[in-house]
Amino acid sequence: MSITLKKVSYYYNQKTPSQRQVLKDIDLNIQKGEFIALIGETGSGKSTLVQQLNGLLIPSFGKLTFEDDQTKTVIYDIQREPSYDKKLNPVFYKDKKIKNIKELRKRVGMVFQFPEYQLFETNVLTDVSYGPKNFGLKKEEAEEKAKQALELVGLDSSYFKRSPFELSGGEKRKVAIAGIIAMNPDYLVLDEPTAGLDPVGEKNMMELFKKISDTGTTIILVTHNMDIVMEYCNKVCVVEDGRISSISTPLELFQNDSFVKLSSIDAPYFIKVARELINHNLPIDIKKVKSIKTLADEIRRVIK
Amino acid sequence: MKSVIFGRYSNYNTPIHRIDPRVKIIGMIVFMVAIFLPLTKVGSTSQYEINMSTATNFIILGIIFLIQLILMLIGRISFISIFKSMKTMWFFLFLIFLLNILIPTNPTAEQTAFNLGTLAISYSAIFSTAYVFVRLVLVVMITSVVTSTTKPMELTFGIEWLLYPLKFVKIPVHEIGMIISLALRYIPTLMEESERIMKSQASRGVDFKNGKFKEKFKSITSLIVPLFMSSFIKASDLADTMEARGYDPKAKRTRYRMLSWRWVDTLWLIVIAIFLGLIIAQCVIGTNYMLLLMNII
Ligand SMILES: Nc1ncnc2c1ncn2[C@@H]1O[C@H](COP(=O)(O)OP(=O)(O)O)[C@@H](O)[C@H]1O
Ligand SMILES: [Mg+2]
Numbered sequence: 343m344s345i346t347l348k349k350v351s352y353y354y355n356q357k358t359p360s361q362r363q364v365l366k367d368i369d370l371n372i373q374k375g376e377f378i379a380l381i382g383e384t385g386s387g388k389s390t391l392v393q394q395l396n397g398l399l400i401p402s403f404g405k406l407t408f409e410d411d412q413t414k415t416v417i418y419d420i421q422r423e424p425s426y427d428k429k430l431n432p433v434f435y436k437d438k439k440i441k442n443i444k445e446l447r448k449r450v451g452m453v454f455q456f457p458e459y460q461l462f463e464t465n466v467l468t469d470v471s472y473g474p475k476n477f478g479l480k481k482e483e484a485e486e487k488a489k490q491a492l493e494l495v496g497l498d499s500s501y502f503k504r505s506p507f508e509l510s511g512g513e514k515r516k517v518a519i520a521g522i523i524a525m526n527p528d529y530l531v532l533d534e535p536t537a538g539l540d541p542v543g544e545k546n547m548m549e550l551f552k553k554i555s556d557t558g559t560t561i562i563l564v565t566h567n568m569d570i571v572m573e574y575c576n577k578v579c580v581v582e583d584g585r586i587s588s589i590s591t592p593l594e595l596f597q598n599d600s601f602v603k604l605s606s607i608d609a610p611y612f613i614k615v616a617r618e619l620i621n622h623n624l625p626i627d628i629k630k631v632k633s634i635k636t637l638a639d640e641i642r643r644v645i646k
Numbered sequence: 647m648k649s650v651i652f653g654r655y656s657n658y659n660t661p662i663h664r665i666d667p668r669v670k671i672i673g674m675i676v677f678m679v680a681i682f683l684p685l686t687k688v689g690s691t692s693q694y695e696i697n698m699s700t701a702t703n704f705i706i707l708g709i710i711f712l713i714q715l716i717l718m719l720i721g722r723i724s725f726i727s728i729f730k731s732m733k734t735m736w737f738f739l740f741l742i743f744l745l746n747i748l749i750p751t752n753p754t755a756e757q758t759a760f761n762l763g764t765l766a767i768s769y770s771a772i773f774s775t776a777y778v779f780v781r782l783v784l785v786v787m788i789t790s791v792v793t794s795t796t797k798p799m800e801l802t803f804g805i806e807w808l809l810y811p812l813k814f815v816k817i818p819v820h821e822i823g824m825i826i827s828l829a830l831r832y833i834p835t836l837m838e839e840s841e842r843i844m845k846s847q848a849s850r851g852v853d854f855k856n857g858k859f860k861e862k863f864k865s866i867t868s869l870i871v872p873l874f875m876s877s878f879i880k881a882s883d884l885a886d887t888m889e890a891r892g893y894d895p896k897a898k899r900t901r902y903r904m905l906s907w908r909w910v911d912t913l914w915l916i917v918i919a920i921f922l923g924l925i926i927a928q929c930v931i932g933t934n935y936m937l938l939l940m941n942i943i
Contacts (some may be wrong), residue, residue, distance in 0.1 A: 360657065398845050444851065452849035460846035462871035472868070476851030507875070521850060 343374035343410055345395060345450070345529065350404030352390055364390045365401065366584040374528070377552075377561045379571040379592070381607055382581035388564045389455075391581060392531045395562065396450035397443045408446065417446055448477045451527030455534045457518035461506040466492070466517050469506050473525040484524070491524035492517070495550055512543050519550075529560045536567070548574055572596065572610040580607070597628050612637050656794045662721035663795045666911040667804030670792050673918045677788045680710055680925045681781050700773055706928065707780050713921075714787045721795045731786050742778050746771040798830035803905055821895050828884070836877065843872045 352365035364387045372378060372395075380388045393399040394406065397417065405419040454460075463469035470488035475481065492501065495516040501509075506517050515535075522530065532551065536544040548570055555561045555574075565571060571578055572592045580588045580595070588595065596609045609617070616631045624644055631637045662670075718725070747767055760767055793801070806823030813819045844854060852865045 393845070396849060398848060444853070447849055447851060452846075454842065454846050454849075457846065459843060459872050459876055460850070460868075462868050473850035476853075525850070 346371045346407045348405040350401045352401045379575040379578040380564045386581045387584045450529040451522040452531045458514035467502040470521045487524045491520040495520045531562045533564045568610045658722045667800040671804045674792045676922045681784045743775040802827040
């Protein structure tokens with residue numbers, strides 16, 4: 343099972359004086375079960391990119407396919423006008439045929455930054471079961487799903503009947519995330535989900551996502567925290583100015599000298615320590631540094 | 647969400663964009679007066695008089711339409727936006743038409759346009775609906791010209807400046823100006839916010855476009871409640887920030903940006919004054935003059 347974006351380009355404010363291309367020929371394939379990180383500077387287009395995945399934004403051109411075990415569904419395939427010229431204004435197709443958008447949204451759950459703003463119901467349980475109900479579940483089934491989701495995020499039954507507005511910030515966020523998990527998505531997109539949380543809250547939240555990932559859900563995570571990328575993700579995409587400039591494992595990315603020097607992206611803490619030590623003439627082999635433990639091993643080896 | 651009534655500021659640099667906001671506001675008021683002047687002679691009974699004044703009215707409105715069309719072309723205002731704002735008014739128009747029809751006028755045979763079942767629909771009902779329609783279009787046009795060629799902040803300055811004389815009758819002009827500019831300042835923020843919330847809810851399977859009435863009601867609630875919550879938070883944050891920076895509504899304030907008057911603005915003002923003069927002259931003598939002329943002949 344996989345989602346594939348092919349040659350996706352996106353313009354904001356299409357056909358107005360402030361038209362601007364934010365995504366440029368994005369090719370991306372996301373396989374079932376991955377825990378994939380999207381990193382890049384603010385304004386590089388990460389949020390715009392992830393919103394293509396569940397059809398909240400429809401690209402100006404490009405193709406989105408959704409592949410099941412047996413079937414392959416083209417959700418949309420918007421082509422460039424043949425006379426497309428990069429210098430002139432691109433010609434946009436007017437009607438963008440989109441199939442199964444609701445099905446896509448059910449499969450791909452999306453958690454925005456500060457998701458607590460999406461709460462509106464009178465109590466936690468109804469709010470969380472709102473999503474599943476929208477996707478056609480009966481009230482009882484939806485509430486069952488909601489209870490499971492709330493349990494998973496760590497809110498017990500004492501919360502069910504409370505108003506979401508009287509909860510603390512962290513709890514609100516958990517409720518909001520439960521509201522997405524309750525829909526049982528195959529893919530979970532998280533756009534900076536830990537923004538504004540304290541380190542402990544962040545850690546707890548990431549453990550939660552790991553738990554969700556372990557149930558077989560694919561996770562797509564936008565984050566600025568490289569320690570998180572290193573610890574949880576098995577793949578990392580770097581977005582630079584609307585393009586994907588690299589796809590690799592976190593370790594490959596962070597060990598690569600040229601990359602870390604060039605980009606404004608920080609490395610995880612232990613890699614930074616290793617680099618500092620190298621700068622101070624400790625002949626550590628960066629390729630062998632994979633974690634704090636291997637860093638310690640390397641230091642020991644060098645000192646001996 | 648995109649189809650807001652009246653155009654949003656568009657960032658071109660046309661002669662219309664460069665006019666002083668005060669002139670534009672005055673001009674807009676003059677146009678509105680011209681559009682809404684009760685041109686039909688009240689109390690005229692003779693069919694002939696009514697016909698005559700109807701014709702004159704439509705000619706005048708036609709001239710206003712042409713002038714505004716030219717202004718729109720100069721200011722590069724998109725016609726699509728006008729249609730979009732009209733779209734929200736169809737229902738309104740239909741209602742007016744309905745009311746006009748249902749007011750029992752008992753038209754004579756000669757006044758009847760056509761019969762709808764037992765209902766006789768008079769020319770005057772059709773005309774008054776047409777008036778409302780034409781006037782609405784004209785108002786939308788002129789407001790779009792002003793709002794899409796003037797930055798909201800400039801607009802506020804203009805309004806505040808024009809309201810200044812009211813200060814002497816103890817009306818808090820500065821505060822009103824501040825309220826207007828804050829309101830205008832927060833329109834884009836609110837739009838962004840509502841787009842964000844709509845997207846979050848769309849991810850939860852809400853369909854804002856389709857659905858039965860009950861579902862629609864629910865989806866609107868899912869937008870409005872969070873929007874209110876975040877607006878309250880933003881408002882109280884803003885109040886705190888202003889207080890922390892020592893905002894005092896009573897204090898004398900200076901401006902970062904000054905409005906600067908240029909000779910073209912004077913020219914435009916003169917043109918507007920002449921236009922106003924013509925409109926008033928037409929109003930006073932227009933229909934009468936025509937009738938006079940007819941009587942002599
Ligand atoms: N609604 C919008 N209208 C116009 N431009 C936008 C909008 N949203 C984002 N942008 C622009 O698109 C670019 C990419 O934004 P975004 O995808 O939010 O980046 P990131 O999530 O990586 O910080 C930014 O330069 C931003 O200014
Ligand atoms: Mg973002």
